[in-house]
Amino acid sequence: EAGVTQFPSHSVIEKGQTVTLRCDPISGHDNLYWYRRVMGKEIKFLLHFVKESKQDESGMPNNRFLAERTGGTYSTLKVQPAELEDSGVYFCASSQGRNNEKLFFGSGTQLSVL
Amino acid sequence: AQSVTQPDIHITVSEGASLELRCNYSYGATPYLFWYVQSPGQGLQLLLKYFSGDTLVQGIKGFEAEFKRSQSSFNLRKPSVHWSDAAEYFCAVGDGGAGNKLTFGGGTRVLVKP
Numbered sequence: 001e002a003g004v005t006q007f008p009s010h011s012v013i014e015k016g017q018t019v020t021l022r023c024d025p026i027s028g029h030d031n032l033y034w035y036r037r038v039m040g041k042e043i044k045f046l047l048h049f050v051k052e053s054k055q056d057e058s059g060m061p062n063n064r065f066l067a068e069r070t071g072g073t074y075s076t077l078k079v080q081p082a083e084l085e086d087s088g089v090y091f092c093a094s095s096q097g098r099n100n101e102k103l104f105f106g107s108g109t110q111l112s113v114l
Numbered sequence: 115a116q117s118v119t120q121p122d123i124h125i126t127v128s129e130g131a132s133l134e135l136r137c138n139y140s141y142g143a144t145p146y147l148f149w150y151v152q153s154p155g156q157g158l159q160l161l162l163k164y165f166s167g168d169t170l171v172q173g174i175k176g177f178e179a180e181f182k183r184s185q186s187s188f189n190l191r192k193p194s195v196h197w198s199d200a201a202e203y204f205c206a207v208g209d210g211g212a213g214n215k216l217t218f219g220g221g222t223r224v225l226v227k228p
Contacts, residue, residue, distance in 0.1 A: 003157070004157065031214065033214060033215075035216075035218075041220070042118075042217075042218045042219060042220050042221075043158075043204065043206075043216075043218040043221075044218070045215050045216065045217070048214070048215060056215060091157070091158065093158075093214070095214055101214065102160055102163075103158075103160065103214050103216070104157075105150075105157035105158035105159070106157045107155060107156055107157040108157065
């Protein structure tokens with residue numbers, strides 16, 4: 001069984017540019033989550049999809065971040081325009097259920113904004 | 115608001131020695147507690163979780179954790195460390211019935227000496 005896959009594994013962009021991160025959850029998992037770890041800080045929740053609907057986006061930092069999950073399969077997280085403080089590791093996770101079901105994490109996308 | 119503290123940023127342990135990682139949480143109700151491990155280049159992997167019942171929880175890879183409500187702690191232990199245990203370990207608290215929205219501690223990086 002394939003795990004949670006994230007693309008790209010690394011991205012280096014300049015301030016002001018746009019970057020799109022992609023996450024392919026485990027097949028059949030309706031719940032998809034985005035988390036972020038900024039350098040030296042904790043891993044923080046960004047948002048939660050149930051199928052194609054945003055269930056909770058309380059962790060999204062600001063309106064430069066846009067997450068989508070068209071068709072309830074893969075998800076994208078776009079940062080436009082990117083700022084220096086957006087640098088960090090972006091993790092995607094998926095689960096079958098939503099209440100403390102086992103979360104399966106991807107290996108993350110390391111984003112560096114210069 | 116819930117929070118998790120991992121007091122030790124780095125720990126160095128000799129192979130074969132015992133390991134204990136500290137975790138303290140702040141949560142208003144009965145906590146849902148987790149330990150995750152991230153090996154280099156990998157995603158976060160669930161080691162164990164506590165929801166209720168026996169306060170000593172067994173996990174994968176020979177790890178165990180003990181929930182102590184009076185101390186608001188959920189420390190992770192392993193009796194004999196292997197070189198492959200070198201990784202970063204994260205304690206997290208779940209949001210009860212509101213889905214897999216986790217609050218993470220800052221992580222503890224474990225280095226294993228031969």
